[in-house]
Amino acid sequence: MMTTAQRLERLGIPLTEEQRMVSDSARELASRRIAPGAAERDRTMKFPLEEIGELASLGLLTMKVPIAEGGAGADNVGYVLAMEAIAEACASTAVVLASSNLSSKILSDHASPEQKERWLRPYAEGKLGPASFALSEPGCGSDAAALTTTARRDGDSFVLDGSKMWITAGAHAGIHVVFVRTDPSNPGPEGISCLVVERGTPGLVVGKEEDKMGQRASGTVGLHFEECRVPAENLIGPLGGGYAIALSALGAGRVGIAGLCLGLAEAALSAGVEYARERRAFGKALTEFQNTRFVLADSRTDLDAAWLLTLRAARLLDAGDRAPVETSMAKLFASEACARVVDRMVQVHGGYGYSRDYPVERIYRDARVTRIYEGTSEVQRLVISKHVI
Ligand SMILES: Cc1cc2nc3c(=O)[nH]c(=O)nc-3n(C[C@H](O)[C@H](O)[C@H](O)COP(=O)(O)OP(=O)(O)OC[C@H]3O[C@@H](n4cnc5c(N)ncnc54)[C@H](O)[C@@H]3O)c2cc1C
Numbered sequence: 001m002m003t004t005a006q007r008l009e010r011l012g013i014p015l016t017e018e019q020r021m022v023s024d025s026a027r028e029l030a031s032r033r034i035a036p037g038a039a040e041r042d043r044t045m046k047f048p049l050e051e052i053g054e055l056a057s058l059g060l061l062t063m064k065v066p067i068a069e070g071g072a073g074a075d076n077v078g079y080v081l082a083m084e085a086i087a088e089a090c091a092s093t094a095v096v097l098a099s100s101n102l103s104s105k106i107l108s109d110h111a112s113p114e115q116k117e118r119w120l121r122p123y124a125e126g127k128l129g130p131a132s133f134a135l136s137e138p139g140c141g142s143d144a145a146a147l148t149t150t151a152r153r154d155g156d157s158f159v160l161d162g163s164k165m166w167i168t169a170g171a172h173a174g175i176h177v178v179f180v181r182t183d184p185s186n187p188g189p190e191g192i193s194c195l196v197v198e199r200g201t202p203g204l205v206v207g208k209e210e211d212k213m214g215q216r217a218s219g220t221v222g223l224h225f226e227e228c229r230v231p232a233e234n235l236i237g238p239l240g241g242g243y244a245i246a247l248s249a250l251g252a253g254r255v256g257i258a259g260l261c262l263g264l265a266e267a268a269l270s271a272g273v274e275y276a277r278e279r280r281a282f283g284k285a286l287t288e289f290q291n292t293r294f295v296l297a298d299s300r301t302d303l304d305a306a307w308l309l310t311l312r313a314a315r316l317l318d319a320g321d322r323a324p325v326e327t328s329m330a331k332l333f334a335s336e337a338c339a340r341v342v343d344r345m346v347q348v349h350g351g352y353g354y355s356r357d358y359p360v361e362r363i364y365r366d367a368r369v370t371r372i373y374e375g376t377s378e379v380q381r382l383v384i385s386k387h388v389i
Contacts, residue, residue, distance in 0.1 A: 018073055053129070061100040076315075083097065102253045135164070151182050158229070160225035161225055176196070192242040204228050251323070258334035271358070346361070
């Protein structure tokens with residue numbers, strides 16, 4: 001099977017030095033350090049804190065942050081390649097990477113020089129652990145502009161009250177990038193601002209870890225703010241500018257999730273091919289049956305199509321286009337193609353595909369949420385259909 005670098009070269013798009021570096025270091029770390037413990041972490045829900053530390057030391061939590069600010073200076077194509085490599089080994093680790101990169105990119109794009117010195121640099125040096133991106137709430141996810149967590153101005157502080165839900169890495173993050181309503185008289189997006197809340201701030205209560213179907217080691221929690229006071233200088237970007245910050249970060253974040261889906265599905269396809277070569281039925285290897293061959297062909301085609309859409313979106317982002325439709329298409333297609341591929345590979349495994357002894361069972365559970373988080377498939381279809389109409 002061709003590597004991503006070979007496929008790109010065949011298209012006349014050789015990898016840049018930075019893309020090769022970020023992709024190679026992610027791939028090396030994934031196979032040496034992340035893949036071996038993935039099944040165990042899935043069983044025990046143990047958060048990959050040490051592994052995240054190693055990712056940080058390679059600049060992989062700040063991939064899209066410029067080198068001058070302490071980041072890896074990668075572009076979106078490099079980001080996709082790294083996400084794909086990590087997700088092939090462990091989707092839980094990959095989603096922590098996604099939320100950490102979402103947060104570091106927000107700080108890089110919108111924080112003041114002082115704020116960058118205070119949070120971004122130590123974060124890039126791996127001193128703060130992962131970061132969380134806290135937008136969703138118990139009462140709203142797709143309709144994030146309806147959020148109700150408030151931050152009331154009180155002298156030199158903001159005082160937060162309310163709850164966030166489903167926050168990846170929330171229990172372990174050194175900093176939380178939190179979206180709050182600073183103008184209660186404005187129930188729309190313009191009433192929302194973005195604040196940094198540091199780990200251990202009094203009034204920040206971390207909820208119990210969610211016992212999830214898949215991506216079980218990603219440390220998903222609720223965050224509760226009870227009269228949680230933060231300095232006013234923790235405001236990121238303009239007052240009332242938080243929703244626009246969240247939307248633009250999520251737009252670019254979608255190609256990362258598409259990369260995650262590619263990694264998961266590639267892992268399933270490799271496992272399926274290997275199993276089909278070994279397993280015999282009716283005196284033949286499964287690969288001798290036309291049905292097996294056809295599902296492998298459909299899966300490869302699905303994955304190549306997803307890969308092309310993802311690459312297109314990443315390259316548009318790298319060219320300075322916000323590409324809302326193309327990033328939505330990439331995320332929609334890659335997550336749905338991932339589901340199809342993974343489901344077929346469970347079928348190829350027969351009964352063994354239903355056993356925890358085979359990685360494809362975990363991949364099947366890990367894949368399901370990719371159609372839900374960072375914008376459900378329905379929300380992506382809303383974006384795309386608006387453009388079509
Ligand atoms: C494992 C996991 C990790 C997550 N990590 C984070 C994180 O780190 N940070 C964060 O902020 N959030 C995170 N989320 C939250 C995630 O982004 C939301 O769950 C997601 O956006 C959907 O929101 P919801 O769960 O409130 O569903 P709802 O918005 O209530 O949607 C329910 C159903 O209705 C559909 N629907 C809603 N509105 C429409 C519409 N207008 N048209 C058609 N259909 C519609 C949806 O597509 C969905 O099928 C995570 C979620 C999970 C499960």
